[in-house]
Amino acid sequence: MIERHGPPDSLVERDVSLRVPGPDEVQLRVQAAGVNFADLLMRAGLYGTVPSLPYSPGFEVAGEVVRVGSRVDGWRVRDRAVALLRYGGYSHDVVVSPRQIVRYPDSLTPVQAAAVPVGFLTAWVCLFEAGRARAPETVLILGAGGGVGTAAVQLAVRRGLRVIGTAGDMRKRTFVTQELGAEACFDSRGEWEADVRQLVGARGIDLALDPVGGHATAACRRLLAPLGRLIFYGLSDAMPRQKRHWLHAARAWLRTPRFHPLSLVEPNIGIFGVHLLHLQAKQHILTPALDKIFRGVAGGELQPVLDRVFPFDRAGAVEAHRYLHARRNLGKVVLADRTPA
Ligand SMILES: NC(=O)c1ccc[n+]([C@@H]2O[C@H](COP(=O)([O-])OP(=O)(O)OC[C@H]3O[C@@H](n4cnc5c(N)ncnc54)[C@H](OP(=O)(O)O)[C@@H]3O)[C@@H](O)[C@H]2O)c1
Incomplete structure (x- = not known):
């Protein structure tokens, strides 16, 4: 406690x-x-x-x-x-x-x-409720080796999406591509924006799942294709590395871009926030989704x-x-x- x-x-x-x-x-x-x-x-x-x-x-x-x-x-x-x-x-x-x-x-x-529950439901809501992802769209999943990330990659691959991830070490990146079926997984501590750009070209990505904030959010926004959606659901960047955590958190907050609605119009993009624990009013969506996820796990399609x-x-x-x-x-x-x- x-x-x-x-x-x-x-x-x-x-x-x-x-x-x-x-x-x-x-x-x-x-x-x-x-x-x-x-x-x-x-x-x-x-x-x-x-x-x-x-x-x-x-x-x-x-x-x-x-x-x-x-x-x-x-x-x-x-x-x-x-x-x-x-x-x-x-x-x-x-x-x-x-x-x-x-x-x-x-x-x-x-x-x-x-x-x-938390990993798969958050991934589900981000991809399919907020993100309205549909095949053959391209989705970028930051933190693809984490709890939410590994769930999101599986759900997206099963839906026929083209999946690109980021993760911080080779063990995670290899798992995300070879075991979970993502097309590519780039180094989250490297130049992943350039890597993604090289892979998808000028066309960009249709959906970005961003639990990081700070510069990562700005990069996701730059990568969005017309009608692309950025789903913002966490600020991992605020996590202190050592001490003086308020200063670090404040920096992460300040690094995260602010969007004026007008700035979304010409590029035809959308920004969506998701917070699973504030979705009680949508229990009629969450409970069937979790049932479906558990059926997928029992059937061996999800793990x-x-x-x-x-x-x-x-x-x-x-x-x-x-x-x-x-x-x-x-x-x-x-x-x-x-x-x-
Ligand atoms: N809004 C919601 O409803 C909701 C629900 C669940 C989770 N979340 C958020 O989603 C994120 C992932 O949660 P999780 O439980 O799946 O966590 P997790 O399993 O620990 O995965 C998080 C991943 O984020 C990366 N990361 C960790 N610390 C970081 C930092 N300081 N800066 C940048 N990246 C960092 C790491 O990836 P690499 O080192 O491999 O890059 C890690 O694998 C968290 O931000 C969490 O708060 C939000």
């Missing part, structure tokens, strides 16, 4: 009494919790819309229903589910509305299931790319945060008590 903002080892473990579920709620015993980049931003004090300290990070968990409110239909004790949360997933139990939980296929372990499982305790969470901060993860990182067989 986060009691004060700071580096990974500022996370603490605390016993907190659990709220008794109301008649319209269920209690889920958490077996695995997905770790997301935004958890790091929360811990560093760089994330908006969070409760006052102390609170626990964690947007997604997989677990088993252990209590069901008297007015809840359709759920029973021992049902397995994933939950999407605003925060609080680094916990042994969570109390949630049934609207926040979705069943997952029997063939998946809780660890695999916890690696699916949650699972990099590492860290122990579900303070030390494990600290190490997981360090691992993500060092940009070493290829796909998802999950906290769980035991590594699945």
